[in-house]
Amino acid sequence: KQEVTQIPAALSVPEGENLVLNCSFTDSAIYNLQWFRQDPGKGLTSLLLIQSSQREQTSGRLNASLDKSSGRSTLYIAASQPGDSATYLCAVSSGNTPLVFGKGTRLSVIA
Amino acid sequence: GAVVSQHPSWVICKSGTSVKIECRSLDFQATTMFWYRQFPKQSLMLMATSNEGSKATYEQGVEKDKFLINHASLTLSTLTVTSAHPEDSSFYICSATATSYEQYFGPGTRLTVT
Numbered sequence: 001k002q003e004v005t006q007i008p009a010a011l012s013v014p015e016g017e018n019l020v021l022n023c024s025f026t027d028s029a030i031y032n033l034q035w036f037r038q039d040p041g042k043g044l045t046s047l048l049l050i051q052s053s054q055r056e057q058t059s060g061r062l063n064a065s066l067d068k069s070s071g072r073s074t075l076y077i078a079a080s081q082p083g084d085s086a087t088y089l090c091a092v093s094s095g096n097t098p099l100v101f102g103k104g105t106r107l108s109v110i111a
Numbered sequence: 112g113a114v115v116s117q118h119p120s121w122v123i124c125k126s127g128t129s130v131k132i133e134c135r136s137l138d139f140q141a142t143t144m145f146w147y148r149q150f151p152k153q154s155l156m157l158m159a160t161s162n163e164g165s166k167a168t169y170e171q172g173v174e175k176d177k178f179l180i181n182h183a184s185l186t187l188s189t190l191t192v193t194s195a196h197p198e199d200s201s202f203y204i205c206s207a208t209a210t211s212y213e214q215y216f217g218p219g220t221r222l223t224v225t
Binding site: 049 | 145
């Protein structure tokens, strides 16, 4: 059974700092991996989708990497801003199957 | 991009009543829809997988007679919480997949049972 772990569970950084969020999964037979953002009381916003054949994806200040063989992904946020404060969720899929989510990393960026 | 809507966005109901939540894919046909539940400060937990025209597949521990799922078309799935109780209060989120296998999430429905 696939399990997804996210470290750290919570992170507080000063504005402007670069940071890395970690995600690991137990079964490397994945189809894709997604990073989401969730603001309190809100739904999910998809940030980046990495297909299993890809190594990384970039969108603005965000860069996500995938090492499928080792079961790891990282989300790199450059020059963090207070507006980046949210919970970041990592999820993996094995095709047309439900996403398996990690418990998330709660990020606070302090101005 | 693909858009998924949910209705209502929030609902308050009395204990013992039933509540229906709709999930629609607005600009694509969704072969499969998923229903998740999220309790405060917890991650999303899958409740069931719904394929158009067939019965939903429920995760272990989810009562199929309590959480009725209907997937009548390729753009609409509904979740009905029957005889709701305060412990059913939660944030319910649906997602839909097209041929690319990327999942598109609805904005969620917050259910409060009093």
